[in-house]
Amino acid sequence: MPNVLIIQADQFRADCLGVAGNPDVRTPHLDRLAADGVRHREAYCPFPVCTPSRYSLLTGLHVRQHGGWTNRCTLAPGIDTFPRALRRAGYRTAAVGKMHFTPTYLDVGYDQLELAEQDGPGRYDDDYHRDLAAAGLAPVTDLIDQEREFRATAPSSYWDTFGTGRSNLPEEWHSTSWIGERARRVLAGWTETGDHLLHVSFVKPHHPFDPPAGWDDAYDPAALTPLPGWTDTIPAADRRHRREYFDYEPLDLPRLRQVMAHYYATITHLDHEVGRLLDLLRRRGLYDDTLIVFTADHGEYLGFHHLLLKDGPMYDPVVKVPLLVKLPGQRRRGEVSDALVSLIDVAPTVLATCALPPASPLPGTDLTDPAAGHDTVLAEDRRHGVAGMIRDRRHKLLWSDVAGDALFDLAADPYELTNVVDDPAHDDALRRLRAAAARWALHDATPPTYLDPAAPQRGAATAGDRAVRQELFAGAVERYRTDR
Template identity: 30%
Template sequence: MARRPNLLFVFADQMRGMDMGCAGNPQVRTPHLDSLAEEGTLFAHAYANAPVCTPSRAMLLTGKYPLTVKVVANDLPLPATERTLGEILQEAGYRTGYIGKWHLDGVPRNRFTPPGPRRHGFEFWAVWNCAHDYFNGRIYRDTPKPIPLPGYEPEAQTDLALGFLQRRDGRPFALFLSWGPPHDPYWQVPERYQRLYDPDRLEPRPNVQEPKGPRVPLGPKDRELGLRRTLANYYAHISALDEQLGRLLEALKALRMDEDTLIVFTSDHGDMLWSQGMLKKQQPWEESISIPLLVRWPGRMPKGRISEQLVGIVDLAPTLLGLMGLPVPEDMEGADLSPHFLGEAAAEEGSVFLMDLVTVDEAQAQGLREWRGVRTQRYTYARFVDGEEWLLYDNLHDPYQQRNLIHEPQAALLKASLEEELRRWMRRVGDEGWCWEETIRRLGLVELWNARERELHPAQPRLLE
C-alpha cells in the first residue's frame, strides 16, 4: 500500500476569496499564494456555508452542518463527543497538530483546553481559543500557563509550525495552522507590510458604500483610519500571511517533503469591508461567503487549474479523507469531492446551502436577522427565516451584486426555482427555519447560550429562560 500523504492545512480568518492575485485582484501582493495556484488548483466557487467563525470551524473539522453539531453561533463549544478530522487522522496513524486560533471551546475566550477529548485528536497543541491581538499573542500547550508569542502573531505561529515539520517520527503528519488575520483589528500589522500599500492608490470594490446599519462594528482605531487605510491594512495582513506561507513551502522543499504533502489554503469566511454598506461577516453577499481555496498535491492533482466546482466548507472534511484514501464516515453531511479534486470527474452543477442560524454580535449590530440561502454557479438567493424575501442576484451579469432581482417580475420563475432548491436543502439537513430563540431552545443550548451572552455582552446580554 502506498504511503498516505502528509496534510498541511493552513487557514486565515475572515479572508475573502477574491483577494489574491491569482483570483483576479491585482491590488494585493500574494506571490506565494499565486505560486500555489500555479502548482495546484484554485477553486473559484468555494463558500462558507455559515459565514461566521465558530460554526464554520465546526463544519470544517466535522463535515457536518451547524444544526447537527449544535454549534449555531460564535463561542458555543463543539461537543467533545463529536468526531473530527483530528481524531480520524490520529486513529489512522497520523502525527496530528493544531496551531493558532481554535474558537471551538466556548467561553471565556481565554480558557485553557486540557489534553483530552476537547482537543479532538490533536496531539501537538499550541492554541489560544480566541483572541485578535496580533502583537501580544499567547498560546497554551499542555499546562494552564499562557505562553507569550513574540512579535507579530502569525510569524510566531509559523515558527511553531516549522518546528513541528522538522520533528519527524516516521508517521505521516497532519498539521492545521490557523492564523488570526486578516480579521480585524486591521491596523495591527507590521509597518513593513503596511508600506507595500498606498491607500490613495487603492480602488475599493464598486459596491462599497457608507455603512448603513444602526451601529458600525469597528474598533476605534480602525474607525478613525477610515476605508482606504483599512483596506490597505487588510491587504497588508494578507501579504504578511503570504510571506509566512512561503516560509512553509520552502521548509517542505528543504525537508524533501513537498512531493508527499497535500497542501490546502483557505479561510473560515470572508469580510464585507463596506461592500453593500456592511462590515464583517454573517451575510449572504459574495464578500462574506466567498473564501480562498487552493489545493496542491504534486503528481496527483492537476496543476494550474481553475475549477468551477461548487465547494462548501462542509465538504472539505469528507473530500480530504477521500483524497487521503481513508473511509468517509457515513454521518458526515458534506460531499466527498475527491474525484473532481483529482481531475477524474468534471465539475457538477448544483448549489451550496447558506445560513445564519443565530444572528449575533457584528451582524446583529448592523440590524440583520436570521436567514437562509443558496449559491449556485450563477445565482445567489437568500430570504429571512420568517419568509420575507431579501436577495436575488445574477452573478454572471452582476458580479458586484448591485441589482437585486428579488421583486422583478421577469425573475419570478427563477426565484421560485431557487426557493425550491433552498427548501430541498432545508429538508435534507433537518432545518425547520426556526427563529434564533427557538433554535437555542430546541437544541438544548440555553445554559451555554446564556453563559456566552454574560461573558461577551455583560452590559446587555440576550438571556433566555
C-alpha cells in the same frame, strides 16, 4: 499515507490574492501554491462566523447538523472529525494557531495543540498569550478592538480609522509570526514515513487590521484600487441590518484605502509565513507528496456596499472564501475550477486522499474528483434572528428576519444591488432555490446550540494563570491610553 497540511486564515476575502486578479495585493507564495494545485473560484463558507464555520470544516457537516451555532459552543460528542479519523488511523495530529473552541483546548482529534486565540476566555488560556505575558508584553491594539471593556473607552483615533493601525507588538511577537514559527517547529519534526496532520490557523487578516512595524507601510493607500462592489453610500436595503462594530456612514475612499492598506499588509505578512512553511517542506523533500489546503473561515466586505468586516447580509465577499487544494503526486497542477463548492467539502477531501471512509455519510464532496461540485451551496446565520443564503450558478436567494427575502441575478447584477424577488421573470429561479432550501429545512426552527465547558480537552490553563494575564493585559491597556 500522505501527509496533510491545512492552512486556514480568518476573514480573508476570496479576491484578495494576486492569482485571483487583485490589482494590488501581493501574495507570491499563495500564488505559487495555486499554480501547484487547484484554485476553486466559487468556494463558500457555511456560516460567516468563526466557530460554526470551523466546526463545519472539521466535520464536513452543515451547522444545523453539528449544532455549533455561535462562537461559544462545543462540538458534541459522537460527531466525528477528519482529525479524529486520521488519529484513529495512526496519524500524528497537531494544530497551531486559532481554533476558537469551547473549552479552549477541546479535543477534536489533535494530539498536540499550540493555540493563539483572539477573543473570549481563549485569549487568557492559550500558549501565545502565556508567552506574551512571560515576556512582559500585551497585545494592546488587539485588546482594544476585541474586548468590550477596553473598546468602550477606545481613543477617537480608533473610531476614525475603523480600528486599523500598526500593532504595538514587534514583528517577532505578532500572532502571525508566532503562529508561523510554532508551525515550522511541528513541520521540522515530520518524518519521511508520512502519516502527519498539521492544521495551521492564522488569526489574521481578521480585524483589527494591525500589521507590525516593517509591514504596516507595505502599501501606499493612495495607490490602492477599491474592490468591485464599493458604493459611495450604504444602499437603502442594507440599512435595515444591524451593524455591530462601527458606524460605516463616515467611510469614504481615503479611509477605505487606509483600511485596505493595513488589511493587505496583514495578508502579505501571512503570505510570507506561509511561504516559509512551504519552503521548509520543499527543502525536506516532503512537499510533493503532501495534501495542502489553504482556505478561510469566512470573508470580509472591505467596502462592498459601503460596509466593512462581516456583520450584515450574506453577500459574496463575506460568504465566499479562498480555496486552494494541492494534491499529492503533482496531480491537477494549475487547474482553476468554477464548480460550486463549500468548506464542508474539505473533510471528505482529506479522508479520500488518506484512503479513509467517513464514519457516517457526509453532505460534502471529494475535491480530488475533477467533477466535484454542488448544484447549490448554502449558508446560515443566527446572530440576529434567522437568516440564510442559497445560490446556484446564476441566482442567489437571501432571507432574513430583519430584511425579508432578496433574490439576485448574479449574471446581470454581480454586485447584488438589485432585488428581483418580485420580478416574474425570475419566478422559476425563486421556486427552485426555495425548494432547495426546504430540502435542508433552512427555514425551520434552529436546533439548540451545544455547549459543554467541561468537555474533554488536550491541555488547559489554570484559573490562576488566567487571572494573572487578565490583570497584566488590563494594566498594559491603561498605560497605553495614558501615554496617548
